[in-house]
Amino acid sequence: MAPDFLALAACCPDILVCYDREGRRKYVNPAYEKLLGVPVGELTGRRIPEVSALPPDLAAVAESLVLGVAAGGPPQDKIFTWRQPGGGEFSFHLHLVPEQDGNGETVGVLAFARDITDYRRIEMELRAREAEFRALAENSPDSIVRYDTECRRIYVNPAYERLSGIPVARALLKTPLELSYLPPAEAAAYQQRLLAVMASGKPANLELDWKRSDGRRGLQHVVAVPERNPDGQVVSILTVARDISDLKEVQGRLEEAEAKARLGYWQWDRQAGKAVLSAEVCRIFGKPREWSPSEAEVLECVVAEEQDWIKATLSVALASQSPDVSLEFRIQGEDRARDVHSSIRIEYGEDGEPALLVGTIQDISEMKSYEQRVHALANYDALTGLPNRELFADHLREAASSALGRGCELAVLMVDLDNFKGVNDTFGHDSGDQILRETAARLRRCIRESDVVARLGGDEFGFVLTDLRPDADFEGTCRRIRDAVGEAFPIAGREVFLTCSIGIARYPADTRDVSSLLQYADAAMYHAKEEGRDNHQFYAASLTRRITQRLNLAAKLRRAEANGELELYYQPQVDLATGELLGAEALLRWNHPEEGLVTPDRFIPIAEEMGFIISIGAWVLRNACEAAKSWNQGREKPLKVAVNLSPRQFKVNDLVATVTNVLAETGCAPAWLELEITESLLVEDAVDVGHILEAFHGMGVSISIDDFGTGYSALSYLNRFRVDAIKIDRSFVRDIGARSDGAELVKAIIAMAHSLHLELVAEGIEEKGQELFLRQHGCRVGQGYLYGRPMPIREFEALLASRPIPSAA
Secondary structure: HHHHHHHHHHHHOOEHHHHHEOOOOEEEOOOHHHHHHOOOOHHHOOOOOOOOOHHHHHHHHHHHHHHHEEEEEOOOOEEEEEOOOOOEEEEEEEEEOOOOOOOOOEEEEEEEEEEHHHHHHHHHHHHHHHHHHHHHHHOOOOEEEEEEEOOOOEEEEEEHHHOOOOOOOHOOOOOOOOOOOOHHHOOOOOOOOHHHHHHHOOOEEEEEEHHHOOOOOOOEEEEEEEEEEOOOOOEEEEEEEEHHHHHHHHHHHHHHHHHHHHHHEEEEEOOOOOOEEEHHHHHHHHHOOOOOOOOHHHHOOOOOHHHHHHHHHHHHHHHHOOOOEEEEEEEEEOOOOEEEEEEEEEEOOOOHHHHHHHEEEEEEEHHHHHHHHHHHHHEOOOOOOOOOOOHHHHHHHHHHHHHHHHHHHEEEEEEEEOHHHHHHHHHHHHHHHHHHHHHHHHHHHOOOOOOOEEEEEEOOEEEEEEEEOOOOOOOHHHHHHHHHOOOEEEEEEEEEEOOOEEEEEEEEOOOOOHHHHHHHHHHHHHHHOOOOOOEEEOOOHHHHHHHHHHHHHHHHHHHOOOOOOOOEEEEEEOOOOOOOOOEEEEEEEEEEEEEEEEEEEHHHHHHHOOOOHHHHHHHHHHHHHHHHHHHHHOOOOOOOOEEOOOHHHHHHOOOOHHHHHHHHHOOOOOHEEEEEEHHHHHOOOOHHHHHHHHHHHHHEEEEEEEEEEOOOOHHHHHOOOOEEEEEOOHHHHHHOOOOOHHHHHHHHHHHHHOOOOOEEOOOOOHHHHHHHHHHHHHOOEEEEOOOOOEEEEHHHHHHHOOOOOOOOO
16 A cells, blocks of 8 residues: 555544455554554454454444445445443444556455444434424424524424414415415514514514404514524524413403502592592592592592682583593692592583593602602702703793893803812812802892892802893992802801802893803803903903914814924023033923914913813923933933923823833933922812822922912921922012012022922023022022023033033123
8 A cells, every 4th residue: 555545544533444355454544443442453354244343243234335345336335333332332434435456446445434423412312302392392382483594484383373274284485475364564574573583693572463354453472583503604583472462451451450449440420420439539538438529529629729720621621522631630638738630531421411420540749749859950950959050041041032022131140169179179079069058048149039040060150130221230240249259158167268250241232142142151251260350251252252262272282292283392400500401391382383383371271171281291291201311311410301290180190100101111210300280289189199299209200399489378288298399480580689578588488498408499580680699598400591491402402512501691
């Protein structure tokens, strides 16, 4: 035999045997011994009956098949199944083909045998299950139908014939649309739903509802289950349908009976003057079970103010011979009034007079109470009890419509508490809620009964002032509001004082559009904020233009980072004694292709308000750290870069993780980075900020307080928080030569910083005299136009190459 054949046969998992023309084995591969346990050496050269794993009778059959093929017969296939003594059952598929020489003469037989024991077992189980399914299906009281992929019935059980009246033989190979007990429209819809189950491959529960030929209602619940082949393809749909017509009918009668018991059932025979009342009706009216009232007695149970209305409604219905009446009214019980609903059916006699009234009555007190609660939740602020924004808008629309019809004027006032967030964060949200409730009560007292005040959200309130004269006293109204807000709020044993900013828009003077009126008042209120708070401002057209410009700028800012329009400028920080360059403050600039260089005071507040400051702040931090890494390559005395942080970055972003990741990704050492924060941040959220600052201190990143002394008086916080430096604001530095008290204030700040072991940086140094004063009184680091304006990185690096920086002459 060829070596290639022997190598292939040795690796084959099936049994391979070569026989000569006399039926003796010429070759047996190792799989024979592995599968049947007979050594190959005992098999070679022997005939099948002499040595074989088969029982003698099967061995004789196998040899007969081999000799037949060897004598020139056709190939043979045979399945052998036997049980070895003390062993399990085996099943093998034997395939015999003649082995021929080059002349086409048969010289032997090739036998291939495959173990199909597991396949046979599975096949037998499937057959048993199929028989079991058929037995169940044939005897099931439910209709069972199997559909092929074209929705033709390929199996129908006897129950289908009993329920539908269609013989099984007629139903087979027909679709529901071709043959069904359903009307054509329902049959078509049913077929489409089956095809949808086929397409989706998901089981479905269907309900067939139709009218039988005898007029009765037919109702079936159908479960449709897709059946799949071994490849996962849906090849058929099996449906099981149960007739639930009788069940639904009984269920309907039960529900009707329960409804009568639950609602309270009654009837009134007007001609006989007799009433039949259920126990529930008597209970609702708070009467004994044997109560048998007259019409007048029933009417007396209704609250007095609704009796005439009920009489009138019933009179109109009876006069018009209306068959149905629905009433909703209140009855006076022993403990409280109850809301009830009654549905009445009226039957009239031949003379057209009402003969019988039949109805139900239901206690709907809880539902009414629930409706009132839902109405309150939908229309009123839960904290203050004032109307909310939605109800406020409704009042405004009604007031505007009324004013237009009567030729009157009205005004919308937007009132926002100034710096409420700082108070809220300092004293806690419970105290903040207490302030808002008290503010609401005070504002109620500032308006007339015809006016409306609402809480629009947060610390913002709105007023609708109606029936205004052209010379309306807005000054007096705004003064009352500001005085009311300005009274002390007793909080946690202390007195807290607040102010408010008010914006005013008038109808129809400013606009006849209600939604625009709200926007205009809001714009005026923000203008009051910009004007220093604690004042009121009227709307002007210029405010709309400013808002539009602001929104346009915000839209452009959203894309600035992606468009590569942001750039960092660097302002030098120097040693005041030596002029040596110590580092720089990174300052953000926006180069817009149309707007040109947009100053930070225009776009930073927008970035804060819109939330862009988070991603922009991360961009600034990354670029500043990359610059610091570049500058400090090979330097003995490193330069430090200062980056301003927004309070919003502390509140929204995971700031510590952001800084940690940026330092790691850029290779910037923590000692090269200084983060600048504002004083207000230490006041607003002391606990969380403290944890963050502690984390930065542990990393080796330094912290400085920017614009020190211009905001909150935060001296007490310098001892509590991990702060490394304070920056003297430029306004104090500017006053050094101009005002004596300005110079004294700077000296006091320097002395305080020294006592707390804090580094000092003076901002805004523009003159040599300022530098000299600061140096003589112990300020070590300076920053200002005297040493350089904020400059692009290329100019700063050129400046860096010429260090130390000489003082300006």
